[in-house]
Amino acid sequence: MDKDKLLDLLEKREYKELKEELGNLYPVDIAEILEDVDEKQMLLIFRLLGKEEAAETFTYMNSDMREILIGALTDSELKEVMDEMYLDDTVDVIEEMPANVVDRLLMMTDEDTRKQINSLLKYPEDSAGSVMNVEYIALRPDMTVADAILKIRQVGINKETIYTCYVTEKRKLIGVVDIKDLLTSSESRMMEEIMDTNILYAHTTDDQETVASTIRKYGLVAIPIVDRELCMVGIVTVDDAMEVLKEEATEDISIMAGVTPNEDTYFGTSTFQHAKNRSVWLLFLMLSATFSGMVLDHFSPVIVAMPVLNTFVPMLTGTGGNCGSQSSTLIIRGLTVGEVQFRDIFKVIFKELRVALLVGLFLAVVNGIRVVLMYQGKTDNPVLLAFTLGLTLMCTVAMAKLIGCILPLAAKKIGLDPAIMAAPLITTLVDTGTTLVYFTIATHIFHLAV
Missing domain, CATH: 1.10.357.20 (SLC41 divalent cation transporters, integral membrane domain)
Incomplete structure (x- = not known):
């Protein structure tokens, strides 16, 4: 569906048909369409999205669009979006927002979620801890395959990934189990029998680019993140790794071209900021x-x-x-x-x-x-x-x-x-x-x- 058709349905107020058409689009495509419409149209379209679709679309928006929506949505609408977002995406949004917006976002979360958000925000910038997700499936070594599958059914809907599960004992990471192993093993077998103890993991303080490169090198869906005591605290998933590598590549390209790295988009950066980002290197090279x-x-x-x-x-x-x-x-x-x-x-x-x-x-x-x-x-x-x-x-x-x-x-x-x-x-x-x-x-x- 192209943007013109979407806007035509919006102008004719054919909201039912528009909502059906939006349901056929990927959230990333919806976010791109919303970048090209005015604030009023953006708000109308966003309110037609389902809860899950709205939350995912929100994560693909740039910081300016998010700030506009946060200011326009009611408390109940904003809480619905926040409740559907994964914790690492919530942290990414909070890091980009001004203090007054952050205060409102935190008010929309429960006490446990606020504690987890604050914990993630304390990790050094560009570290594995700052991009990890604490929503993973932890299994006990004495669980049977049947018990593990039952737990996945109960809590899997709220987790970042169910394809890889982690076996822990007193929070210590001792093994990993793929969903394939669970589905192809006898229901009476124990986790300690089928788990893989040859584990690739990273520490919370490891550089995020190094962690992303490890995921790419070994073709992982996710990599477990542990603290200094080797207790598991979260995971970094392949989609987070792709985002990290994209950011690092953008930064390297900017530096290689003699431009100070900038997180904003080309059009989202002011003319003055563009000039400032380029002038320092040009001055240095001119004097050299x-x-x-x-x-x-x-x-x-x-x-x-x-x-x-x-x-x-x-x-x-x-x-x-x-x-x-x-x-x-x-x-x-x-x-x-x-x-x-x-x-x-x-x-x-x-x-x-x-x-x-x-x-x-x-x-x-x-x-x-x-x-x-x-x-x-x-x-x-x-x-x-x-x-x-x-x-x-x-x-x-x-x-x-x-x-x-x-x-x-x-x-x-x-x-x-x-x-x-x-x-x-x-x-x-x-x-x-x-x-x-x-x-x-x-x-x-x-x-x-x-």
């Missing part, structure tokens, strides 16, 4: 480029003696920056998905040097032919100029690829985000290095005085 200017100033006598050399500076620095960006992007991606570790640094350097040799030689030959053909008669010795540029290109490519692969690995080793060592910073470093190498080689080859 001063070093390239200092190198050019140092070699100004060489440029005066042989002006044609200055013609090739943009080509050389651009090529160097591109080569460095290629290497850094591949290494940052390798670090993110776990393909590359710091211990592989010498293997990476050896591979990048071999790549640099092939790429540099190819570029030097092609550019050499171009220079000889284009500058025949325009300079005294086009072959020597081509040789100078070719040698510079090979040195530049090697230098750029080494910087591009080493800096992200070094950043990861010292606990920084490897994405910081991406295109803008590497380009600035390579520009200075390329300019220095180029004029140093040209000075010696053409015997020019500095």
Whole structure:
């Protein structure tokens, strides 16, 4: 169903048919439609949704839409939405809301839920504890399969997932049981007989990206989260992991582009905030480029003696920056998905040097032919100029690829985000290095005085 048809039904006040049509849509699609309508239409459509559908749609909305709805809904309507939401989604909403809105949301929850929310809010930002859900199914080791299935029927409707259940003893995690094992085992068998004791788990203080990567690597539906005493306190599900990886990827892309990360959408961010997010890096990179200017100033006598050399500076620095960006992007991606570790640094350097040799030689030959053909008669010795540029290109490519692969690995080793060592910073470093190498080689080859 498209938005125009929905709005047409709304305008004609055919609410019964509109409600039926909304029931055929996924909540995520409804949330997208609500982004494109005005506040009055959004409220009317939202009130036509069923309780469960409304709660799920609410979790897919952006913070501005949620705040509008919270202000417009009555206490009873808001309580219905809050009661249907999973606890981790409730915490996500609360974290994004201003204090006065948070107070109203907490008033809509019971005392036990408020305690759980406050407990989750105390975990460090970006930790597994901050994104986990405390709504999981815990079984005892002395339970039979029949007992376990009965418990799932009784409480499963309110749990985040029933596909994986957790066997605990005095809150200590001792095993996991898949729903498949329960359904295919004899009803008289005990949990301790069928549970898997080889458990993958994470601690509440572990980084959320690490936990999400573990879920992706091992193809888990959920991973149990334990505290320092190995007592189970919650789970992180695959949908939460996907959201974490999306946020981390967005943050890395922003940093790699030289933009301060921002949680809001592109259109949801003000023009001033966009400018502020970009200006800091641009200022830093602009001031860093001063070093390239200092190198050019140092070699100004060489440029005066042989002006044609200055013609090739943009080509050389651009090529160097591109080569460095290629290497850094591949290494940052390798670090993110776990393909590359710091211990592989010498293997990476050896591979990048071999790549640099092939790429540099190819570029030097092609550019050499171009220079000889284009500058025949325009300079005294086009072959020597081509040789100078070719040698510079090979040195530049090697230098750029080494910087591009080493800096992200070094950043990861010292606990920084490897994405910081991406295109803008590497380009600035390579520009200075390329300019220095180029004029140093040209000075010696053409015997020019500095």
